[in-house]
Amino acid sequence: MAYQFDFGQVVSGEYGQWILSGLGVTLQISGISIVLSLALGTVIAVLRLSKVKPLVWFAASFTEFFRNTPLLVQIFFWYFGSYSVLPEAVNQWLYARDFEFACGVIALTVYTAAFIAEEIRSGIFSIPKNQLEASRACGLSFLQAMAYVILPQAFRVIIPPLISQFLNLIKNSSLVMTIGVMDLTYMARQIEAHTFHGFEAFTVSTLIYLTISLIVSLGVNLYNRRVLHVRSR
Amino acid sequence: MHWDIVFRNFDYFLIGAYPKGPLGGLAMTVILAVGGIFGAFWLGLGVGLMRISKKPSLRWPAMAFIEIIRGTPLLMVVFWFYFLAPVVFGHTLPEAESALIALIVFTSAYIAEIVRAGVEALPKGQMEAARGTGLSHFQAMTHIILPQALFNMIPSFVNQFVSLTKDTSLAFIIGVNELTKAATQVNNRTLTAPTEIFITIAVLYFVICYCLTEFSRYLERRINRYQARGR
Numbered sequence: 001m002a003y004q005f006d007f008g009q010v011v012s013g014e015y016g017q018w019i020l021s022g023l024g025v026t027l028q029i030s031g032i033s034i035v036l037s038l039a040l041g042t043v044i045a046v047l048r049l050s051k052v053k054p055l056v057w058f059a060a061s062f063t064e065f066f067r068n069t070p071l072l073v074q075i076f077f078w079y080f081g082s083y084s085v086l087p088e089a090v091n092q093w094l095y096a097r098d099f100e101f102a103c104g105v106i107a108l109t110v111y112t113a114a115f116i117a118e119e120i121r122s123g124i125f126s127i128p129k130n131q132l133e134a135s136r137a138c139g140l141s142f143l144q145a146m147a148y149v150i151l152p153q154a155f156r157v158i159i160p161p162l163i164s165q166f167l168n169l170i171k172n173s174s175l176v177m178t179i180g181v182m183d184l185t186y187m188a189r190q191i192e193a194h195t196f197h198g199f200e201a202f203t204v205s206t207l208i209y210l211t212i213s214l215i216v217s218l219g220v221n222l223y224n225r226r227v228l229h230v231r232s233r
Numbered sequence: 234m235h236w237d238i239v240f241r242n243f244d245y246f247l248i249g250a251y252p253k254g255p256l257g258g259l260a261m262t263v264i265l266a267v268g269g270i271f272g273a274f275w276l277g278l279g280v281g282l283m284r285i286s287k288k289p290s291l292r293w294p295a296m297a298f299i300e301i302i303r304g305t306p307l308l309m310v311v312f313w314f315y316f317l318a319p320v321v322f323g324h325t326l327p328e329a330e331s332a333l334i335a336l337i338v339f340t341s342a343y344i345a346e347i348v349r350a351g352v353e354a355l356p357k358g359q360m361e362a363a364r365g366t367g368l369s370h371f372q373a374m375t376h377i378i379l380p381q382a383l384f385n386m387i388p389s390f391v392n393q394f395v396s397l398t399k400d401t402s403l404a405f406i407i408g409v410n411e412l413t414k415a416a417t418q419v420n421n422r423t424l425t426a427p428t429e430i431f432i433t434i435a436v437l438y439f440v441i442c443y444c445l446t447e448f449s450r451y452l453e454r455r456i457n458r459y460q461a462r463g464r
Contacts, residue, residue: 003320068395068442069435070402072413077435080420081428084234174306178406185308198316206309213304 003199010200015191019201022187023208029101029183030170033108037169038162040109041116046146048121059117066114072175075107079179082106104176112169119165123158124150156227160220167216171209184208235426239433242419246437249410257410259437265333265401265411270394272337277344282374284349295345302342307400311335315407332404340397347389351382385456391449395442402438412437 009015048059066074079100083091094102127150135145155162177186188205192198249257256264283295302310314335318326326334355378363373405413416434420427 064443064446065435065439068399068446069438070399070413072402072405073416073431073435073438076413076417077428077431081431084428171304171306174308175403177308185306185312188309189312192312192316198312199320202309202312202316206305206313209306209309210301210304214300217304 005200006197007200007204009195010191010197010204015195015201018187018191019184019204019208022182022184022205025101025181026170026173026183026185029104029108029176029181030166030173033105033112033169033173034166036105036109037112037116040113042120042151044113044117045120045124046143048117049124049146050142063114063117066111067118071107071111071172072178074111075103075175075179078103078107100176100179100181103179104173104181108169108173108176111172112165115165115168116162119158119161120154123154123161126157127153160224160228163216163220167213170212174209234429235423236429238419238423238426239429242415242430243433245419246412246415246433249415255410258415259412261329261409261411262398262401262438263441265329265336265404265409266394266398268333269336269340269397269401270390272333273340273344273393273397274390276337276341278348280341281345281348281352284345285352299342299345302339303346307335307339307403308406310339311403311407314338328407328409329404332401332407332409336397336400336404339400340393343393343396344390347386347393348382351386351389352378354385355382385460388449388453388456391445391452395445395449398442398445399438 011019044059044062047055048063050056082103086094131149131153132145135149136142140148173183174185177183177189180186182190184205188198188201191201195201246258248260249255251257251260280295280298283291284299286292286295311332314326314331315328318324318331359377359381360373363377364370368376401411402413404411405417408414412434416430420430423430
């Protein structure tokens with residue numbers, strides 16, 4: 001039985017529409033999660049660097065727990081098991097919207113925030129300690145010193161590793177197909193089921209992921225060379 | 234809360250239906266992870282050495298392989314090997330085997346980058362001195378460069394093993410009987426305790442991965458101290 005290749009069927013007509021709408025969902029869920037995980041990750045990193053013991057302890061266990069469990073299990077936890085740990089009002093709010101999409105966003109955000117917090121923490125460590133001491137001596141509070149002196153400098157160094165975390169997030173977003181979010185991978189799987197042309201469907205969606213990754217890593221290399229003056233490779 | 238459901242199915246989470254039925258659960262996860270890291274180490278070492286080679290005919294294919302694999306989600310790689318095995322071999326591969334192959338191929342691209350970084354981090358004089366004493370390039374690699382580079386890379390390998398252990402959960406999507414699948418099976422059967430079941434599963438993964446992460450940090454400190462003494 002020879003396999004008949006038929007790329008035309010997959011990239012045009014109804015199935016082409018599926019791929020495009022899947023790509024839209026992938027970009028949408030990744031975009032929302034990137035913004036939220038950056039915010040949450042920054043908060044966790046600052047908590048971990050604060051001097052308040054319970055906050056440090058909370059931030060440390062947050063990063064360790066979510067970094068050391070599989071994303072897929074976290075997605076299932078939020079999807080199947082979160083109703084009994086979340087407040088009733090939040091549940092109602094989520095059920096009234098796209099519940100699968102919301103669970104995907106929560107899982108991706110929390111998982112990536114744990115990694116982002118570590119990147120930000122190591123970036124902040126790369127700023128000499130006397131910067132903080134000097135700004136405290138000028139009369140700034142801890143939060144002011146962080147917001148106006150330390151973080152602006154640290155983010156310059158953190159940007160490349162941060163962007164590779166965002167890239168990981170885009171790739172990880174393919175896992176939300178398991179709870180029925182109709183993203184790019186879900187659509188490829190769906191076309192495979194409808195037409196048995198899995199080869200073409202997976203080629204097209206792999207190429208799309210690959211294009212996103214290559215464009216982003218080219219951007220990071222340019223940034224490294226132009227802004228940080230590091231020779232990549 | 235229904236923690237009794239977790240207790241009653243705990244042996245199923247650990248070893249699946251074994252010995253009455255097929256092995257599964259955490260045992261299968263560990264088998265996939267250990268088999269995966271073993272295969273990925275050798276494949277990744279080969280690709281990494283090709284990547285740093287001076288010959289374009291070796292370097293370019295390795296570079297293309299690394300970039301393509303690192304730019305693709307693991308789930309896509311898993312699907313590639315699962316749905317394309319019939320096209321290539323004419324018959325389907327068992328799920329566990331095709332998942333294992335996908336994990337090996339995926340992880341080897343990351344191992345190759347670790348190997349490249351490790352070899353390039355060694356002083357250039359090491360290779361020049363080894364060649365100067367009359368060793369061939371191959372001999373210098375196997376006797377001088379790799380033993381030092383691989384030693385320095387041990388913490389990175391352990392970290393990669395942690396990622397791989399987490400990644401084995403994706404084998405569930407194509408139907409391999411491992412820990413995540415055991416959890417969804419028990420959840421589908423009981424329907425009353427999803428929170429408890431998935432917390433238990435997360436904790437099982439966490440125990441393994443956290444111990445390994447701490448081990449890698451310990452090794453890193455030891456290696457740093459060892460190198461500081463040598464200087």
